Amino acid sequence: MIVAAAGSQQLPPAIVVPTPPLALQQAPEPPIVSDDTFDKALPPLSSDINAPLEPMTIVPEVVAPAVPPELAEPLPTLATFDTTPLVDVNVTDAKAPDIRYDTVQRGLGEIGLAGQFDGFSALKDGGGKAPNATVVSARAREDEALAVRLMKSLGYYDGTAVSTLEVIPGETARVRAIVSATPGKRYTLGSITVLAQPTTPPGLVESQLALKIGDPIDAARVQGAEANVALILPQQGYPFAKVGQRDVLLDDLAGTGAYTLPVDVGPRASFGTFTSEGRLAFGAEHVSVLTRFKPGELYDNRKVDDLRAGLIATGLFSTVSVEPVRTRNLNPDGTEQVNLLIEQERGPPRSLSVSGGYSTGQGIRLEGAFTHRNLFPPEGALIVTAVAGTQEQGASATFRRSNAGRRDKTVTFAAGANHSNYDAFDAFTTTVSGRISYDSTPIWQKKLTYAYGFELTGTNESVFDFGLGLRKRGSYFIAALPGQVGFDRSDSLLNPTKGYRLKLSLSPETSVRGAVRPYARVLIEASGYYPIGDSIVLAGRVRAGSIAGTGRDDLAPSRRYYGGGGGSVRGYGYQRLGPLDTQGNPVGGRSINEFALEARYRFGNYGIVPFIDGGNAYESSLPKGGDLRLGVGIGGRFYTNFGPVRVDVATPLNPRKGDGKVALYISIGQAF
Template sequence: MGAAPQQSPPAAPVPATQQMPDPAADQPIVPEAEFDKALPPLSSDINAPLEPMALEPVGTLPPPPVTPATGVVAATPKSAQPAPSGISSAAGTPTTPQDVSAELDRPLPPLATFDSTPFVTVADKTEKSPEIRYDTVVNGLDKVGLLDEFRAHSVLKKSGKAANAAVVSARAHEDEELAGRVMRSMGYYDGTAVATIETIPNEQGRVRAIVNATPGKQYHLGSVKVVADPTVPPDLIENALALKPGDPIEAGRVQGSEANVALVLPQNGYPFSKVGQRDILLDEQTLTGAYTLPVDIGARSSFGGFTTTGKLAFDAHHVGVLSRFKPGEIYDSRKVDDLRQALIATGLFSTASVEPVKTDRVGPDGTQQVDLLVRQVAGPKRSLAVSGGYSTGEGFKLEGSWTNRNLFPPEGALILNVTGGSQEQGAGATFKRSNAGKRDRTFSFGVAADHSNYDAYNAFTGTVFARLSYDSTPIWQKKFTWALGAELTGTNESVYDFGKPGNVRRTYFIAALPGQAQWDTTDSLLNPTKGYRVKLSLSPETSVQGKVSPYIRALTEVSGYYPISDSIVLAGRVRAASIDGISRDDLAPSRRYYGGGGGSVRGYGYQRLGPFDPNGNPVGGRSLNEFSLEARYRFGNFGIVPFFDGGNSYESSIPKGSDMRYGAGIGGRFYTNFGPLRFDVATPLNKRKGDGLIALYISIGQAF
């Protein structure tokens, strides 16, 4: 492409005393194209030094050579540089204006022949750039209690290093602005801050950054005004704002008060309220600020109905079952949050949200009714779970389950489970309806078959059961829970007959009505750190083995948790149990009480505390007493737990408290999102013949 025409620059004025006759005044005007030809060529080398422009024609300028391989324009040799008029070139041939004109007429080289790769300076990576170390001094902020707040966000910090002084200066400038913001956030609006950098004598490569702050006087609220329509009750906003004249104008205090207004209004019937932008007019003479807050409260509202949209897990009717409020009640955002938690606790959603929607309906009390729109995205219905453990006496045990949580909507689950272990094997199926007609109420029905082979007994058992309960969940833990059930069990078991004597097999048919109640004030189901639990279990039962033998099983357990520091929790438990109305020998071995094991007195094998037969095998008893003490020390996701346990089981229906057996040990914990993994090692303190020296327990969850 050709060069664009260049405009002729304006001529410099010539002083009057030096004006000369223009010899070209009578010459014809030179066309613009001819003028362009007379201009010197532009160098393609942008790094070449500028040459002085000669006032007379210059020598011939040969074209720059081009390297064939790369197309890079080579530097013009010194001998080829244009020479002033009247001086010969390197070849000794004088140049003429005609030669220059002919050279300018040549076409420019194509752009593609130029190499546009930027120059790169390769530095020696082994050479380290010199660093500047610095100390930071902050003056003035400690007097008003703002030094810690400043240091929490400081760029300089107390000390550090930088690549050069410019970096230290930039950081000091940022901290200078930070000091101003910190002072203004606490009401020191006249505060100033200046940052300086100074060298430290006799310490090369080290400087000191100094931030000098002058807070001045603190401003206080002169007046507080809320611009809003009347509320019910009338002082709702003022009480929630909690700002009064004379309070210091602190940003955190003001913002927290406004956030409280935005929280309290929806809790008291105003779901569509909006807190506007505050205005604070400062008076430099009185050091006060006039505070004004506009609030749009919206219409006072009450609960209406429910609507739902999205990929549904269940319909709007079942959403109403989960709610803890009735239509017509004054709107309360806390009850809406509770409903959202209940939806999450079902485990049926990938996402679920609840939001109020305006309607044109007016309730009997004159409030506007709002419907709750539930946006739901149903999650996967099926899940597979596997758990396992090991303990001395029980051996290895692996349990797996397959669940379809919503096979029978709403919330009708089918659970298939299987157990495999060195001493226990079994399978079962359970139908469970959660939130069955009422929030938090669960109905379950199932069948199970099991084979157990322990030192105490060998049993083949089949069970049909039904249960109605009010349960806790990890998301929504309840203080009071209960359960009522019914069981029909057929079991064939080996039993030691003291009358013959010897082992025989007997078949028992058992009908039971188990019930349980628990009061729980702890802060966690799986890993409590404070509070206590009281549990009572009661089960009237009838055993049919040649004759009908009614009896009652009872168990009471109390556990408590006390934090003595942020990382140490003392935990304790006591347990007592009794069976009344039947002799031990008429009772199926699987229904008797045994002590020992990971959930009982650690250090002893599973079911190995209590009476023994002549062969040295445990036969169980009709009563039990136990206690456990633990010191749970946690550091990060790990923990160490020393413990001390004691207890025994007895042939009598009332625990005697004599012949107590004690065990002690230490455990390790690995804390996960679903609960702690437990590794306990214990030893019996008053060891009997046949007891092992060490017992090991591995499972999920705390011992109690």
């Protein structure tokens, strides 16, 4: 509320009218009727207050005109009225041309309001034409009021605006609409008063109210400062804080305003217990697993918002809310215990999903999955997956326990069968595996992640025998203990624009094929992202891997390293890089090195990405720096709320015999 008060103004002196001389005074005129005559004309009054009134004799001194007979008739009943609305008749000549007008604004540009005026202007919104000059004038009057509101929003409370229409010489159907604004003086804060209870730490409200004496009374800045108070107090232990209605008393002579803000901070609180109500997906005990705070900690609504986001991320609710509830129970430190009420409405737990992609060398790959997210509560999911593709077919069943004793900790057991038919090998594989992981999520992208588990694999594959000079089938039984550690300082999981990532994968394995042959697989990967301006990101990746402890030909072909493909060196077919057999087919290696550079240019929801990739796979256990195969290309991106859709086209710079000239890759997410 803003009240204008006159500042230190004096009332004007009283105006004294002199008395004329006696000679100029006129004698008073005699009364028209004397008092005695008037009293005698009054009827006598009875002393009995219950007596009836005496009849009054009416002397018709004035004769009223005769009433027309139609006015003497009784009014018709409401039921006889015709309630049909009048038809809006447009009397405008359809052949009459629209009037054109130019909009001119004066006075707002000097105080930085021209852009806002153009954005809300009724004249500008009209597009420079109107049916007639009256409409143009009405729009101009609306813009007068707009200009005044805009000036007041910056503290120009004495600002005025006036609009005029001018005829443009030589143009009969065109006028100029001019809105002239006069801002006047700008009011500033003369005093700042906060009416609030004491806080811990002292002066918390005042320190978060980013206003100081002498600041212009800018509406956006004042509202922003008040919003900051409403934001910070619940983060500092005051969940029920309320910012009241400000009051600004203006002094028009001094050009200042006395600002007063009432704030009800409420009790200082700590976290208590949980209560769940509604159609429950799981109880309060599992809710406590999703929290990142403990009972007794100082209340912070950011942690409450994080809990709400974690509940939503389970995918088990159609609606869910988290609200603080007062208990009026005081803790030893003087804070009030505040409980959290979880209102749940569980949603359908079953879902079907389909995904697919295409790349040269790997062909078309479609994957469908049925998921029951809460078959084994809480958050025990069963996932049945089927893969159909030109070169891969398979099925698997997975049990997954999400948030298993800890937020974002996942326990997984899976079993599946798969057939893969590529240039490098043709394999029928059965796998049983288990995994415990602590992963990043879109809600909480973690700096440090990890995973470890076991894998038992039986596979029958085609393998090239260099001694015989042909492919033959062989069976392998593999036991592995895969693990990985990741360190992520990027700003996004699916579309990073700055930062870097590091990942180390280590898998001790044993291959049983006539004899036990232990070995270890190691893979190191690093990627970085550097923004240039607002629309270009330079992205780079390097990767190196090694298998030590066994010979290449003792490894199952599916466990070897291969290069080439959409996630490797683009421009080459899937698994085409590395040693070749005598028939020109890849046989894989024990080491690999790769690099990639991209310039990601984005405009709106679209992007263009030129790139260069390089790398190769080697028979030796350590990668070499030479003999790199290079590919260049360009990609298109369509950015969605679940990540970018990627289409890349690449060509090899130094192809070998059998490599294609162009490779196409389609998938979701950036290449790295």
